[in-house]
Amino acid sequence: MKIGNVLKTIGALVILVWVADSMMTIWYERPRPDLKSTTQKSVRYAGVIHVHSRYSDGSGTIEQIIRAAHTADLDFLVMTDHSTLQPLIDGYQGYHNDLLVLIGEEVNTSAGHLLALGLDHHVEQQGDEGLSALLDSIDSSAGLAILAHPTGRRPWTAWPVRPVHGIEILNADTAWRDDHPLEWIRVLLFLWFMPEGALNSLIDRPDEAINRWQTLAQQQHLVGIGSVDAHARIPLWGDQSLQFPSYARMFGLLRTYVVLDSALSGAEVPDRQQILDALRNGQCYIAVDGYEKASQFDFEIQVDDTSFNMGSHVVFQQGAQVRVKAPSSGAVLVRLYRNGQEIVEVSAQDIVYDLSEPGVYHAEAYQVRPRLFGSEEARLWIISNPIWVEE
Ligand SMILES: [Zn+2]
Ligand SMILES: [Zn+2]
Structure with missing residues (x-):
């Protein structure tokens, strides 16, 4: 046999094994059926944190995002558009049927991106030296400061950092960008007929972020947060973009459960406080719910x-x-x-x-x-x- 034919045969075999392996991977990463609920001492609420709308660089209106949250059966939704609290001024915070919407913002600082939650006024860093003043003002206004994608594309550069309440250890947007091009090709091939399995396959354990978090957590109370960082927008050219992956898809993939001692009341103000307190205290966990609902x-x-x-x-x-x-x-x-x-x-x-x-x-x-x-x-x-x- 000619050397060229040998190489072709080997190449064909490698591709065949890769396709078979990919099929199995995606097939077995499909969701499992949800368990029947059992009685638990505490009450859990499922939500998503870190979502962008058309108020900044997301593709959806807040109404569309709320519809997606209803489709995904969320209990709460934390919006964080870049450098604006306009959705709060426009009256979107509060209950929309049984969905509680909280409006925060993602702040650009000299050290990276920061989520500021629970505030009633827009905040920003004043000058290069203003980072600690910004963090102090969020803290003294009873807000929550969470480092966004600290080990991702725009990493956090001012370690150690106080007062900060939480750190994103899993950010779906970052989790994807980290992946190997072959993983992306596999996902694009299978996305159309096994979407959940394909998206699940992109989320790996974020070792670097977890290590960073655990090192800091030995010195301070620091909560680990999982974020979708959803934009539903892949930029193409000019103003053109692809509405992908959809908000509803992302809201089913990666969620945060808060663990409360008693059920929410249905009244906006105390319920919002309960959820923010649970996030601040760390009475919460991160779940890749695309595999199976982790409510128990x-x-x-x-x-x-x-x-x-x-x-x-x-x-x-x-x-x-x-x-x-x-x-x-x-x-x-x-x-x-x-x-x-x-x-x-x-x-x-x-x-x-x-x-x-x-x-x-x-x-x-x-x-x-x-x-x-x-x-x-x-x-x-x-x-x-x-x-x-x-x-
Ligand atoms: Zn960001
Ligand atoms: Zn973001």
Whole structure:
């Protein structure tokens, strides 16, 4: 056989294996059916954080975005257009049927992008030296400052940073840009007939952001936030753009669950405060809901008869136990971390672990999905917020 033919055959085989592997990957990353709901002590609300509309560089009007949020069955929606609170002035904040809309903004600072939530006035950085004044003013106005895509395309450059309440550890927009061109080609091939599986395949564990977060969390109370950073807009040429991926699709993919002790009242002001407080305290977790709804996830520390939820600060005591539950209709892997280091991994939906030392503990859950040649891959599904166990 000529060398050219050998090369052609090898090339054809490689492409064939890649196509087969891609098909399996996307096929097995389809959503699983949702579990029946069970009784839980706390109440969960699912929302999305970091959304752009036509008030800045998103493609949708707020009415369209609200419709998409209804389609995706969201309980709350946090809008963050660039450098404007105009949607607040225009009256969009509040309940739209059973959807609570909160209006914040994404602020351009000298060190990167920052989400400012819970404010009733527009804020911006004054001059190169004004970053700490900006952060102080958000904090003193009882607002929330969250570093946006700190390890992404426009990374945060002023570490360490205070007072900041949260840090985006998962930003869907960044998660995609990180991916290999071959992953993109695979997604574009399969998007039209298996869209959820295709989009799920683009979200990998954001190691760098998690490590950064866990290092900082040993010094300060810092909440991990998952953001969609949805624009529904791929720029083409001039003013032309593609409305993709749609808001509704993004709102089904990556969500934040807040964990509350009691149900929301239906009144805008107290409910908004409850959600912002839960985000500030870290009573929330991130879920790649494109795989399966993670509404029954639990991570707590039990000391004597008291259980402490995500976001708590607990004094270390012998006999204390960590409990993680990640109920799923399929196989799941649960990992427990201390100060960002993995300490336990179980192929089960529950962990009970005896605490032996203080530290910053958080849990992650993975969906176990089959791969080519009988192998399996653990795909990131849930990231909890920490429980701080102190001396
Ligand atoms: Zn940004
Ligand atoms: Zn953004």
